[in-house]
Amino acid sequence: MSRPRSRFEAQKPWTPLPFSPLHEALWQFLCTACLVFGAWYIGWRWLFSINFDALWFSIPLLVAETGAFIGLVLFTINLWSARSPRPPALPETVRDCSDDPEVPDRPLSIDVFFATYSEDPELVRLGLRAAQQLRYPYPIDLKVHVLDDGKRPAMEAVAAEEGVNYITRTDNVGFKAGNLRNAMTLTSGDFILICDADMIPFPTFLEETLGYFRDPKMAWVQTPQWFYDVPPGVPLPAKLERRLGKPGAWLGRGIERLIGPVQLGEDPFANDPQLFFDVILRRRNWANASFCCGAGSIHRREAVMESALRQWSDAIEAAAGRNEAAARRLTGEEAISDTLRSAMRWQGALDEEFQPYKFHVSEDIYTSLTLHSDRERGWKSVLHPVVQARMLSPNDLLSWTVQRFKYAGGTLDIFVNDSPFFRKGLTLWQKLMYAATFYSYLSPIWNVIFIVSPIVFLFTGIVPVAGYTLDFFIHISPFLLLNELSKLVAVWGNSNSKGRAWYLATFPLNLQALWAIIRRQKISFPVTPKDRQVGTYGRLVRWQMAVVVLTLSGLVWGWGAYTFEIPGYTLGAMIANTLWGLSNAVSMLPIIRAAYWQPDAEFEADIVSGKMQGEAV
Numbered sequence: 068m069s070r071p072r073s074r075f076e077a078q079k080p081w082t083p084l085p086f087s088p089l090h091e092a093l094w095q096f097l098c099t100a101c102l103v104f105g106a107w108y109i110g111w112r113w114l115f116s117i118n119f120d121a122l123w124f125s126i127p128l129l130v131a132e133t134g135a136f137i138g139l140v141l142f143t144i145n146l147w148s149a150r151s152p153r154p155p156a157l158p159e160t161v162r163d164c165s166d167d168p169e170v171p172d173r174p175l176s177i178d179v180f181f182a183t184y185s186e187d188p189e190l191v192r193l194g195l196r197a198a199q200q201l202r203y204p205y206p207i208d209l210k211v212h213v214l215d216d217g218k219r220p221a222m223e224a225v226a227a228e229e230g231v232n233y234i235t236r237t238d239n240v241g242f243k244a245g246n247l248r249n250a251m252t253l254t255s256g257d258f259i260l261i262c263d264a265d266m267i268p269f270p271t272f273l274e275e276t277l278g279y280f281r282d283p284k285m286a287w288v289q290t291p292q293w294f295y296d297v298p299p300g301v302p303l304p305a306k307l308e309r310r311l312g313k314p315g316a317w318l319g320r321g322i323e324r325l326i327g328p329v330q331l332g333e334d335p336f337a338n339d340p341q342l343f344f345d346v347i348l349r350r351r352n353w354a355n356a357s358f359c360c361g362a363g364s365i366h367r368r369e370a371v372m373e374s375a376l377r378q379w380s381d382a383i384e385a386a387a388g389r390n391e392a393a394a395r396r397l398t399g400e401e402a403i404s405d406t407l408r409s410a411m412r413w414q415g416a417l418d419e420e421f422q423p424y425k426f427h428v429s430e431d432i433y434t435s436l437t438l439h440s441d442r443e444r445g446w447k448s449v450l451h452p453v454v455q456a457r458m459l460s461p462n463d464l465l466s467w468t469v470q471r472f473k474y475a476g477g478t479l480d481i482f483v484n485d486s487p488f489f490r491k492g493l494t495l496w497q498k499l500m501y502a503a504t505f506y507s508y509l510s511p512i513w514n515v516i517f518i519v520s521p522i523v524f525l526f527t528g529i530v531p532v533a534g535y536t537l538d539f540f541i542h543i544s545p546f547l548l549l550n551e552l553s554k555l556v557a558v559w560g561n562s563n564s565k566g567r568a569w570y571l572a573t574f575p576l577n578l579q580a581l582w583a584i585i586r587r588q589k590i591s592f593p594v595t596p597k598d599r600q601v602g603t604y605g606r607l608v609r610w611q612m613a614v615v616v617l618t619l620s621g622l623v624w625g626w627g628a629y630t631f632e633i634p635g636y637t638l639g640a641m642i643a644n645t646l647w648g649l650s651n652a653v654s655m656l657p658i659i660r661a662a663y664w665q666p667d668a669e670f671e672a673d674i675v676s677g678k679m680q681g682e683a684v
Contacts, residue, residue, distance in 0.1 A: 080293040080454035081341045083349075086149050090559065097553035098143045104546040109136050111542045116532045128520050128531040131513035138510065139550070141503035144496075146557050151352040152449055154278030159205045161257055164367075166283040176208035177201075177273065177365075178256030182246050184216045184239075186264035188225040190459075195229045197267045198260075202274055210256060214246045243361075244430035256368060263362035265459040272455040276365050279449055286370035286438045286446035290363045290453070291344035294460035297334035335664040336467050337569050337657065338460035342561045348450045356500035357450040358435035362458065370446050374437050429477030436481070436501065440492030464604040464662045468576060475580035479508050483584050510570065511577040518574065518614055521648035525621030528628060528635025535639035568654040575610045608662040611655040618652040 112132060118125040158164050162172045179198045183191050191213065198211045211231040215222045218235050226233035236249045247261070258280065262268060276288045304319030311318070323329055333339075351357040359366075438446040461467040487493055487501035520531055532539060554563050605612075622645060629636040 078295050080291070080295075080457070081345065083345055083452035084149075084559070084561075086151070090556070091149055094553065094556045095147065097549060097556055098146070101546065101549035101553045102140060102143060104549055105136055105139065108542045108546045109133055112532075116539065118530055118533050121529050121531065124520075124523060124529055124531045127516050131516035134509070134513045135517075138503075138506055141499060141506055143553075144499050145347060145503040146350050148353045149350050151349060151452070152279070154276070154451070155281045157204060157274065157278045158281050164257070164280045164283065174206040174208055175203075175258065175277070176256040177210070177258045177260060178250075178254045178368075179209070179211045179260045179262060179268075180214055180247060180250055181212065181262045181264060181266075182214045182216075182243050183222065183264040184243075184246075188219065188222045191222065191264050192225050192229060194262055194264070194267050195226070195231050197269075198262070199229070199231070200270050201268065201272055202270045203277070204274070207273070208256070210254070212250060212254065214250045216242070216246050247430075251368070251372070258365055259368055259371070260365045261362060262456070263458065266362050266456050267458070268456045269454075272365075275453055275455050276451055279451070280367060282447060284445050284447045285367065285449065286374075287359055287364050287366040287435075287448050289348070289357060289359055289448065289450050290365075290455040291450075292340055292360065292363050293454040293457055294334075294338050294340070295457040296459050296462070297336075297338050303329035334460070335657070335661045336461060336464070337565045338467075339565075342558060342563070342566055344450065345452055346558050346561060349452050351500045352449055354494070354496035354500050355447050356439065356497045357448050358439075358501070358504070359431040359448070361431040363456050364431070370438055370444070371434065373444065374441050374446070429474070429481060432478065432481060432504075433485075436485070436487060436490060436493075439497055440490050442492040464607055464658070464664075467661070468604075468607055471573065472576055472580055475508050475577050476583055478505060479580055479584045481505070482508070508577055508580070511574040511581065514571055514574045515578070517647075518571070518651050521644040521651065522614075522617050522621045524640065524644045525618075525625035525648065528625075528633060530635065530640055535637060535643050540639070565657065568657050571651065571654040572611055572658040603665070604662045608655075608659045611659055615652045615655050615659070618648040622648060 109132060112129055117129065158175065160172050161175050162170045164175070179201075181191055181194055181198070195211055195213065199209075201209060203209075211229075213222060213226040213231060213233050215226075215233065215235045216239050223233045223235075234250050234253055236246070239245065241248065251259070258277070260268070260272070272290070276290065279285045279288050302319070303323060304316045307315030307319040309315070319329075348357050348360075435448065439448070461470055481487075482505035487498050487505070490498075493501070524530060625636060625641060625644070629638070629641050
């Protein structure tokens with residue numbers, strides 16, 4: 068009996084934004100003007116706008132504005148240029164990927180790793196079948212491996228039925244990173260394609276990516292992660308045409324020309340990663356700072372192993388130096404014997420773990436930092452902009468929260484314990500690019516202040532600035548206008564409004580991750596559920612709902628106070644804080660909606676059918 072077809076099979080990934088020198092020049096002009104006016108505004112705020120009668124309110128807001136402006140500077144550096152390398156012709160043999168004339172002239176060998184723990188073996192089967200259909204115009208040695216940390220007979224049976232190699236281990240040390248390390252010791256391919264359990268690679272994956280490895284310094288190529296199971300929604304012009312006829316369609320198209328595509332009824336969890344991959348990560352290529360995101364990446368084995376060996380050696384030397392100093396303090400001797408020094412190094416080698424993939428919840432970023440900081444070899448990376456695989460997205464807020472907490476906590480842990488600012492080997496531009504990523508996770512510190520400030524004013528009449536005068540609006544208005552225009556041009560073809568709303572609304576989650584790192588709490592390695600969790604999750608958005616309620620209540624109170632001419636409630640202050648507060652409240656609505664979102668029967672059927680099928684899009 069044939070299985071029901073899913074509407075998700077008809078969905079196709081995005082087309083990468085084409086590079087335009089004119090578009091880039093316009094963006095660079097607008098963002099430069101934005102930063103100039105922003106610096107003018109921040110300077111004026113520090114020098115002329117502090118409310119000395121309410122320093123407890125004025126100073127925190129000013130510090131928050133300054134922190135956010137620094138983030139804008141880093142974001143601008145990140146997006147400065149969209150120039151990217153083009154992949155050369157595909158290598159025919161392994162010698163084409165090396166500058167060593169002694170390398171044998173043999174076919175390329177590729178290992179495909181599917182890391183799994185508790186996922187449905189039938190889901191993994193789809194990826195295994197797709198991996199065996201990978202195309203390449205020249206002979207290659209392709210091996211597919213299941214890396215099962217769940218040690219499940221059912222998973223082993225699926226691997227046997229699909230004719231692929233099954234790898235497991237006696238422990239789960241290091242979780243996914245340890246799983247990958249174990250597989251590397253048992254395989255020998257020149258290149259390693261890393262897949263998550265739910266990933267289904269397209270047949271063109273190797274044809275699209277291996278050309279970059281003609282550069283012998285290319286360490287890895289990351290491809291975009293595309294979630295094919297998100298509700299596609301209805302385009303705004305089509306929706307308006309149903310309501311208003313042809314004029315509605317014209318209106319919808321006009322709106323989309325201004326702000327980008329608008330889909331009504333689309334993915335409630337903002338899972339679409341195009342903005343991140345096609346704009347943010349892609350624009351790090353020019354600085355050789357595009358980092359690895361795990362699934363959908365292909366690595367040069369030599370780069371991963373060599374870098375790990377160098378780190379292992381450096382760690383042994385550092386430990387031996389500490390032990391030698393301790394021994395001298397204990398014995399009072401100025402020097403120790405060569406025999407004892409050798410014994411210390413030998414013991415250090417036994418104690419130090421050799422880790423091709425760092426045992427860390429964010430092993431992908433850690434691996435990127437390690438390779439990029441290897442100045443001696445000068446390893447490179449690239450984000451290839453064309454989608455080459457499909458994956459499943461979180462379809463409930465609980466799963467989404469588990470995944471995002473892991474991202475936030477893991478990234479902040481690296482920032483605190485192995486900051487790229489102090490890591491030797493990284494170029495200045497690479498440090499700034501990594502700084503943009505790490506700094507963004509500090510945003511809840513100032514976002515909380517931005518959210519609370521209009522509420523405080525609306526209930527108390529106390530202003531955080533010397534006054535909402537004409538001078539204030541003259542300084543802030545051009546900055547805000549240019550900020551909006553520059554971002555609109557920077558992400559042309561993508562909607563920035565969803566990302567901005569979720570960026571603000573996730574302040575409780577990111578604060579929790581930051582607090583966990585400050586308390587030195589270990590960030591765990593939870594597997595993101597692949598099946599929708601049943602239920603609603605109001606408890607996960609209680610803080611966001613509180614923001615909405617307090618803001619609306621404050622608006623009622625504030626305008627009432629203004630009507631009765633209570634001191635402090637001036638028209639300028641009321642207009643500024645009403646717009647500010649409403650913007651904050653509106654930004655909370657998408658995540659609140661996501662907490663209570665329930666798919667219709669058709670969507671549930673499509674999800675099940677889509678998982679059952681697995682034909683390449």
